[in-house]
Amino acid sequence: MNKPTALGWTWAVVVFSIASFAFTQMRAQTQALAHNDHAFAARFPLPEVLKPNVAFWKKIYAQYSSNQVLIHDAEDLDIIYEVVDFRNLFSNPDDVSERTKWKRIERIKKRYKRKLYNIADKLQRRQSLTEEERRIVTLFGDRATPFRLRKAARNLRGQRGMKEKFHEGLRRSGLYFDYISEIFKRHNLPQELIMLPHVESSFNYKAYSKYGAAGIWQFTRSTGRLFMKIGYDVDERLDPILSTEAAAKLLKRNYQELQSWPLAITAYNHGLYGMKRAKRKFGDDLGKIVRYYKSRTFGFASRNFYAEFLAALEVATDYEDYFGDVKFHQPMIFQTFVTDKYYTVQSILRAFNLSMDEFKAFNPALRPPVLRGERRIPKGYALRLPDRPDVDERALWAALSSREGYRTQVFSQWYKVRRGDNLSAIARRFGVPLYMLMEYNNIRNAHRIYAGQILKIPESARAARLANKRNRKKSRPTVLVDATPKPNAPAVAPKPVAESIQPAASPAVPATAAADQIEPVEIPTGLAAPEHEVAPPNMRVELAAGDDVSLILVPAEEPTASVPDETEQPQIDEPISEWIRVEPEETLGHYAEWLEIPTQRLRRINHLAYGEEIRIGQRIKLSFEKVSPEEFMRRRYEYLKSIEEDFFSSYRVENVKVHKVRRGQNIWYITHRLYDVPLWLVAKYNPDRDLQNLHPGDEIMIPVVTTIDASMQ
Numbered sequence: 001m002n003k004p005t006a007l008g009w010t011w012a013v014v015v016f017s018i019a020s021f022a023f024t025q026m027r028a029q030t031q032a033l034a035h036n037d038h039a040f041a042a043r044f045p046l047p048e049v050l051k052p053n054v055a056f057w058k059k060i061y062a063q064y065s066s067n068q069v070l071i072h073d074a075e076d077l078d079i080i081y082e083v084v085d086f087r088n089l090f091s092n093p094d095d096v097s098e099r100t101k102w103k104r105i106e107r108i109k110k111r112y113k114r115k116l117y118n119i120a121d122k123l124q125r126r127q128s129l130t131e132e133e134r135r136i137v138t139l140f141g142d143r144a145t146p147f148r149l150r151k152a153a154r155n156l157r158g159q160r161g162m163k164e165k166f167h168e169g170l171r172r173s174g175l176y177f178d179y180i181s182e183i184f185k186r187h188n189l190p191q192e193l194i195m196l197p198h199v200e201s202s203f204n205y206k207a208y209s210k211y212g213a214a215g216i217w218q219f220t221r222s223t224g225r226l227f228m229k230i231g232y233d234v235d236e237r238l239d240p241i242l243s244t245e246a247a248a249k250l251l252k253r254n255y256q257e258l259q260s261w262p263l264a265i266t267a268y269n270h271g272l273y274g275m276k277r278a279k280r281k282f283g284d285d286l287g288k289i290v291r292y293y294k295s296r297t298f299g300f301a302s303r304n305f306y307a308e309f310l311a312a313l314e315v316a317t318d319y320e321d322y323f324g325d326v327k328f329h330q331p332m333i334f335q336t337f338v339t340d341k342y343y344t345v346q347s348i349l350r351a352f353n354l355s356m357d358e359f360k361a362f363n364p365a366l367r368p369p370v371l372r373g374e375r376r377i378p379k380g381y382a383l384r385l386p387d388r389p390d391v392d393e394r395a396l397w398a399a400l401s402s403r404e405g406y407r408t409q410v411f412s413q414w415y416k417v418r419r420g421d422n423l424s425a426i427a428r429r430f431g432v433p434l435y436m437l438m439e440y441n442n443i444r445n446a447h448r449i450y451a452g453q454i455l456k457i458p459e460s461a462r463a464a465r466l467a468n469k470r471n472r473k474k475s476r477p478t479v480l481v482d483a484t485p486k487p488n489a490p491a492v493a494p495k496p497v498a499e500s501i502q503p504a505a506s507p508a509v510p511a512t513a514a515a516d517q518i519e520p521v522e523i524p525t526g527l528a529a530p531e532h533e534v535a536p537p538n539m540r541v542e543l544a545a546g547d548d549v550s551l552i553l554v555p556a557e558e559p560t561a562s563v564p565d566e567t568e569q570p571q572i573d574e575p576i577s578e579w580i581r582v583e584p585e586e587t588l589g590h591y592a593e594w595l596e597i598p599t600q601r602l603r604r605i606n607h608l609a610y611g612e613e614i615r616i617g618q619r620i621k622l623s624f625e626k627v628s629p630e631e632f633m634r635r636r637y638e639y640l641k642s643i644e645e646d647f648f649s650s651y652r653v654e655n656v657k658v659h660k661v662r663r664g665q666n667i668w669y670i671t672h673r674l675y676d677v678p679l680w681l682v683a684k685y686n687p688d689r690d691l692q693n694l695h696p697g698d699e700i701m702i703p704v705v706t707t708i709d710a711s712m713q
Contacts, residue, residue: 043190043261047287050307052078057304057311061198062322064161067093069105071112074155074300079139081112084158099654099706102158109156112136116153120146157300162202167323169202170316174328176203176216176240183241187248190261196247196268198312199305205240205364208650210705211678212585212643216240217247221643222587226250232369232638233378233409235646239365262286262306270302296668334362334384335393341405342376343383351400352385352393362386368645374440374456375410413457414637423449430457442645452687454637578629582618584680585643586636594635596626615692616683643680655704656685660697667691675702 046054056077064070067086073079086093086101093101119133124146129137137144140152180194200218201207213220215237221230227246228236236242247268254264254272258279263286267275274295282288290303319326345366349359360371362384369375377383385393415426423446427434438446441455449455588608592599603610605621614620624632659670671679683691685701694700 040192044192044310044313045262046310047285047290049287049291050310052076053304053307054311054314056080057308058315060159060162061166061311061315062163065163066161066165068161070159070161071105071108072157072159073152074157076140076143077304079152081136081139081156082108084108105158109158112156113153116149116156120149120153123149165202166198166312166315167326169198169204170319170323170326171329172203173197173316174330175332176244177328178331179241180244183244183248187252189248189251192313193251193265195313195316196265196309198316199308203240205238208646210647210651210676212646214238214646215243217243219243219246221585223250225589232642233367233375234365234370234381235367235642236365239363242365260284260286263289265309266302266306269305270298274298274302299673332362332384333387335387337383337385337393337397339377339379339381339383339405340401341407342379342409343400343405344376345371345373347400347404348377348383348385351396351404352391354386358386367642368649369412374412376406378409411634414634415455415457416637417449417453417455421449423447426455432457442648452684454641456641578622578624579619580622582614582616582620583640584616584678584683585640586614588614588620590636590639591620591622594627594632594639595622595624597623616679617690617692647678647681650708651705652708653681653703654706657702657704658699659702660699661694663696665694665696667694670694670700670702677703677705681705 056072060070064083069084069086071081071084073081084105086096089104090096090101115133115136119129119136121127122129122133123137123144137149140148177194180197181191184191184194197203197216201216203216205216207216207218208214209218211220214224214235217237219228219237224230224237224243224246227249228242230237236246251264251268254267254275255261257272258264258267258275260279263275263279263284266286266289274297277295278289278293278298282293286306315322345356345359348354349356356371360366366377366381370377385397387393413430415430417426423437423443424434427437430437432440434446437455437457438444440457443449588602589599592602595602600610601623602608602620603612605623608614622632627635659674661670665674667679667682671677671682679691681703682700685703689698689700691700
């Protein structure tokens, strides 16, 4: 089996093939990882304090179904108060929304919270307990003190069973198991580590978390870009083989720095430098670190990551004991061709007689803009095509390469929506049909655009605009908000280039507040605004009369509508300054990459010390010596747009709540601990708020996020 020698795979044509794949051999191989291996205990020791955690996660992976939720203590995982079964709560759980299910779980947790406080008070006053209270006290054993019970009341957690998910992950692992194993062998890494994707993603290469972690190895953008290409055309995190190369390098680096596999594995979740700090305090004993190490980011997931790995390793190794006969997916068998030009996906599909689903399965790193035909397959990309015995792929590729390739990539124009714009007017200005502009930007409702939103305009739009200009009728379009300045109107200074983007909320029924200080947003008075419709800041909801009654979002102070001037040249963006303000998810390294200059040069220009981090909203001075301002902004817009597109492919905002900041709360605690939403999304709903400088009593808007596919992480 030929293998690439570099992560970039910039090598000549390589044929990946597997002559045969015996799943009995795979089982024997995985069993050998943990059994009859005297070195196993030395490499992967199990501290006494983590034994209950490993036992807990084995139950989650192999015993409890997705219809069951364990109400348990977040610190002592052997304390399980109740196993809630949705099948006992609902006649048909499949017809009940995830949000409804978890609202019931929250009510059950609140009931146990009250019970624990009551038991603590009774123990302190030496009062008698009810039978149910005695049952709960028994769970704590000799730890049942008033102090511990009050602490437990604050540490309640619900964990869903994952038996079906783990079983499906086993089946999916057959697609790439051999490739992953070979990569880890080449990097001289323990074969046990190939089971980590069971913990991270259940071997789902499409997995995407709220915080932007993607692929079977769940790389974030910041970590992934150290080892892989992550751009608007290609995201190698989604490719199981390329991301495994990156995971192997990351794990090897962690081990070289920490000299302990338990610490190196935990660092995969918590970060290398965080584990270095923990090691300086507590040495190599992960048990002590889990019990005593305190850090803002060393939470439940980090404390349990190593225990989850050991549990997943045991369940996956002895899968027949837990799941019986598992029908593994057949491995991917393909040939690889490095593109010497730019190609359209459609030309590949035609030449090789492939369906789009087949093509996507073999090339998961290609992002939607390429698959939709908005971009071409990049030059130098390692394109994979199924290896079919009755087809000569090499001959087809040679014929295709000579006649279907392009010398350049297709780049979209970008337009940043301004106050007063509407989608119909923007489409008319660029000569693009409204439906096409909506499809190109995945917009479902033409009335739901917002100031600061970044729109993609096809490259051909300029030519189409000129060709169609003479054929346009001078009819008055339906205009939501005027985009044309009025005569004698005062001039408006352009907004900063990096102004925060403010999104429109999706219609939804407001959720019940999770705490007393959380209330649904009150909608400003509009024209018969629906009761459950939520508007973002400085906007209001109205009913638009027409052939069909529809909902629209308009500015709180709406200018008078008028017809845009068809002769007006489109303004692609605001004037670009050498100064920008930092947006969420941006780093100094990003700016240096987009500007094609060393990061240290940017530090010198901005008088930043080595290692000094930049913060959201900070003004940064740029240098356009290698890249034009327009090219810099194109790259920046593509980066920000890809984050949004990836997120909204899996999640949606169904409501907005107001949170009043309490003493001791910062934006990280609010987004990660209280609401589990990414900071960049919250920033878009609070464009005029300095989120890094919050004070008690401040009110910020929090989007309520749910999964589109109705699966709970």
